[in-house]
Amino acid sequence: MRNIIIYIVFILFITILLPLFLVKGCSVDKETPIKDSPQKVAQNKELVKIYNTKTKNTDEMELEEYLKGVLAAEMPAAFHIEALKAQAIAARTYALNRIQRYGQGHPEHITAPLCTGVHCQAYLTLAELKDKHGESWIIEYWPRIVSAVEDTKHMVLTYDGELIEAAYHSTSGGMTEDSENVFATARPYLRSVQSPYEEGAPKLKDSISMPFNDFVKKLNEKYPNTKITKKNITQMIKVADKSDTGRIMKLMIGDKIVEGREFRALFNLNSTNFKVNLIGDTIQIETLGNGHGVGMSQWGANGMAKNGSSHEEILKHYYQGVEIRKYN
Incomplete structure (x- = not known):
């Protein structure tokens, strides 16, 4: 009889009490990986496939290294560091959203979900940046690019737990545009907002x-x-x-x-x-203005940064209702 009681207690512990202890020990917060987390997409130390529009080859590179080339190609490196950080997060979100949607390859470049042209996001290698801007640019500005990417590592923009389509453009002309007026699809986070700090933009x-x-x-x-x-x-x-x-x-x-x-x-x-x-x-x-006008205005972001806004404030202004979260 005593053996039977011990057996019953053991079974109760295994089936009821132990799972309760395990569940109590796990917490969920804003740094929990988001739904369909992109780290599942970008395995092998976050290697991503990029179609090179110049060489017509498909290359593999680490996501964060790719983002440094994107940031340097897409935004003036002399911009305020908070604007550069905002751009880094937007570019990372855009890339990972693209990988989720076109993991097997984009219809325009079927061997990879991303390309090095403006069809996706512009990208330049360090050698190309040196040829374009010179050695002095590399010395003065490349560390700022690296800092903006590394200081925001793994940070992405989400809406209702999903990666957003982080559209951005050069200069809005004072007001950004609702997404459905440009891309046909209404996105709750891509709403028209004021962009008042664009003075100095060359194509305002x-x-x-x-x-x-x-x-x-x-x-x-x-x-x-x-x-x-x-x-x-x-x-x-x-x-x-x-x-x-x-x-x-x-x-x-x-x-x-x-x-x-x-x-x-x-x-x-x-x-x-x-x-x-x-x-x-x-x-x-x-x-x-300059560009399609949807999402973040790069010159507006720089103006906001120069007027004291952080990269979080910039992003939450241009992308309504979003959260900034880590994806792993």
């Missing part, structure tokens, strides 16, 4: 000029028989739809509806926030 305001006949010729090559003349240009080119931030979503050119992004690409404009003016025999197109 810009313009291009061309002879009227060249302008019409280019339009007719893309959209035949537009029948635009100097007399009717204001009637033949009209804004059909504009976002609340002033970016042109659709134009009416003659009897054709043209996407603002398509017009921007046709004339290689800095942004879709533009105005077309006829001055004598010349067409002048004025632009405000």
Whole structure:
């Protein structure tokens, strides 16, 4: 009988009490790996595959080393260190989100989820940076790039526990754009916000000029028989739809509806926030901002940093409702 009682107590300990002790000993906090943690994607010391758009080869490199080349290519290294840190976290999040979505390869480069071109994120090797900027740049600025990446190691942006699509651009022109007005998909964290500290951005305001006949010729090559003349240009080119931030979503050119992004690409404009003016025999197109306008403005981030904002404050301003977390 005594042996039976001892056996029953042993079974109860194994099946009930021991699991309770084990569960009590495990805590979950903001540093717990996020759902579908990217460390599962980037195994082998976080080696990631990168398609090199110049050599057409697919290379493997450590994620954090890749991010140093991205940061140096995407943002001026002379920017405030807090802006550089914000960019490092955004770039890491963008890369890991891309790896999660296209782990077997992106349709545009099927051997890797990421590439070295602006299609993903621009990337330059240390040798390429030296050729581009010179040895003095490497000495003065490369340590700042390394510091920004290493000081934010493993930090990513999440929304509801998921990696966000951390879109960013050069200069917003004062207001960023809602994601659905550019990428067709509404993201709750990619909402239009003010970006007031962009003074000094080289392409905050810009313009291009061309002879009227060249302008019409280019339009007719893309959209035949537009029948635009100097007399009717204001009637033949009209804004059909504009976002609340002033970016042109659709134009009416003659009897054709043209996407603002398509017009921007046709004339290689800095942004879709533009105005077309006829001055004598010349067409002048004025632009405000540089880039698609969604997510973080890099020049705005630098302005916020110079005005005392931390990288956390910058990121939570441009990406609404996000958390900054470690992914492992």
